[in-house]
Amino acid sequence: MKIFAVETSCDETSLALIDVKNNFKLNSNQLPKFRVLKNLVSSQIKIHAPYGGVVPNLAKREHLKNLPILFKKISGANLDDKNAKIKNFLKSIDLITVTSGPGLEPALWTGINFVLNLKNIYKQNNLTPPKIIGSNHLLGHLYSFLFDSQIKTKKISSLDIFPAIALIVSGGHTILLKVNDLLNYKKLGETLDDACGEAFDKVARMLNLGYPGGPLVEKLGNLGNPKAINFPRPMLNQKSYNFSFSGLKTSVLYYLRDHKNVLNDEKLKADVCASFEEAAFDVLIQKSKRAIKEFNAKSILLSGGVAANKLLRKKIKKMAKEEKVLFFAPPFIYNTDNAAMIAVAAYILFLKNKGFPLKARGDLNI
Numbered sequence: 001m002k003i004f005a006v007e008t009s010c011d012e013t014s015l016a017l018i019d020v021k022n023n024f025k026l027n028s029n030q031l032p033k034f035r036v037l038k039n040l041v042s043s044q045i046k047i048h049a050p051y052g053g054v055v056p057n058l059a060k061r062e063h064l065k066n067l068p069i070l071f072k073k074i075s076g077a078n079l080d081d082k083n084a085k086i087k088n089f090l091k092s093i094d095l096i097t098v099t100s101g102p103g104l105e106p107a108l109w110t111g112i113n114f115v116l117n118l119k120n121i122y123k124q125n126n127l128t129p130p131k132i133i134g135s136n137h138l139l140g141h142l143y144s145f146l147f148d149s150q151i152k153t154k155k156i157s158s159l160d161i162f163p164a165i166a167l168i169v170s171g172g173h174t175i176l177l178k179v180n181d182l183l184n185y186k187k188l189g190e191t192l193d194d195a196c197g198e199a200f201d202k203v204a205r206m207l208n209l210g211y212p213g214g215p216l217v218e219k220l221g222n223l224g225n226p227k228a229i230n231f232p233r234p235m236l237n238q239k240s241y242n243f244s245f246s247g248l249k250t251s252v253l254y255y256l257r258d259h260k261n262v263l264n265d266e267k268l269k270a271d272v273c274a275s276f277e278e279a280a281f282d283v284l285i286q287k288s289k290r291a292i293k294e295f296n297a298k299s300i301l302l303s304g305g306v307a308a309n310k311l312l313r314k315k316i317k318k319m320a321k322e323e324k325v326l327f328f329a330p331p332f333i334y335n336t337d338n339a340a341m342i343a344v345a346a347y348i349l350f351l352k353n354k355g356f357p358l359k360a361r362g363d364l365n366i
Ligand code: KG4
Pocket: 010, 169, 170, 171, 172, 173, 196, 197, 198, 200, 201, 212, 213, 214, 215, 218, 304, 305, 306, 307, 308, 309, 310, 335, 336, 337
């Protein structure tokens, strides 16, 4: 089964083509095996960087420009071609999907309108379009663990993984879930204010590091002392599985206000980055660990843009080892936004006979 996916929820335009081995059976303990045939990502970072964040209308303009270019790259044909190349490409697809949400609505609509237009292109080529379903960006992050190389190379079945605790840490969300099996999950908690990635971006801005902040805070943090400053660990001792990162961000702001020399000293800036990471990750790890214990989980699944942080991966891996549970995370390229994960989520939705309407839902949750 070949799935063609479109992702335009934020500042990456992405198209992917993935193949699912057709011997996957829903009621068995096996896991679906995916082959990513193509995963093209066109990043708009340079365009939004001068503004210190994503500008929705600029994102929309760039998606509109990038989508036909990526389509040509993935199919070898232009959208308005009427030749064998486009026909063969369209005919080879069994399911089309696009991110319905969450995300920036003007950006989401560009992807949705693109697949609606594809439907017309099938008709213009005298072909019947395959099923088209909306996918959920957060489900994409959640199921991106299926790209973990351990699943491809080791004999791992769903019995080794579930129940699992999943931690999604991105620029827009911080969510902890209990995943009972491939199709069923329950949200345990989420951030009540800023997302973890958002806090990274804001701290980077305070330190004049640039945008997006996560990788820059990580790079400088590697040179700093994580114990230099004792930033607060918001909600660490509360029973709930919710998070809050806005207080931590404000503590960094106050620290910089009270220590004006920091901004002129790379070593002190590195200490702020390392101490901020230590505080943020402490909360993520302690809450995940508590959930693992409470629900007797067999594994922890880490995903989202912040999961590209090597220190976070190392710390979660260590905690998983101590708790004697397995640790899964996708390869780095599938942590930040990409259409391959949107295709995987669509496949799971397809198995459940579900799918989201082809309408932008900026606030869609999991
Ligand atoms: O999942 P993602 O690409 O987009 C959303 O769905 O939000 O996540 C982007 C977020 C940004 O806030 C970015 O700063 C953060 O992920 N990020 C990182 C790292 N790489 C990306 N945060 C910490 N360390 C990193 N290495």
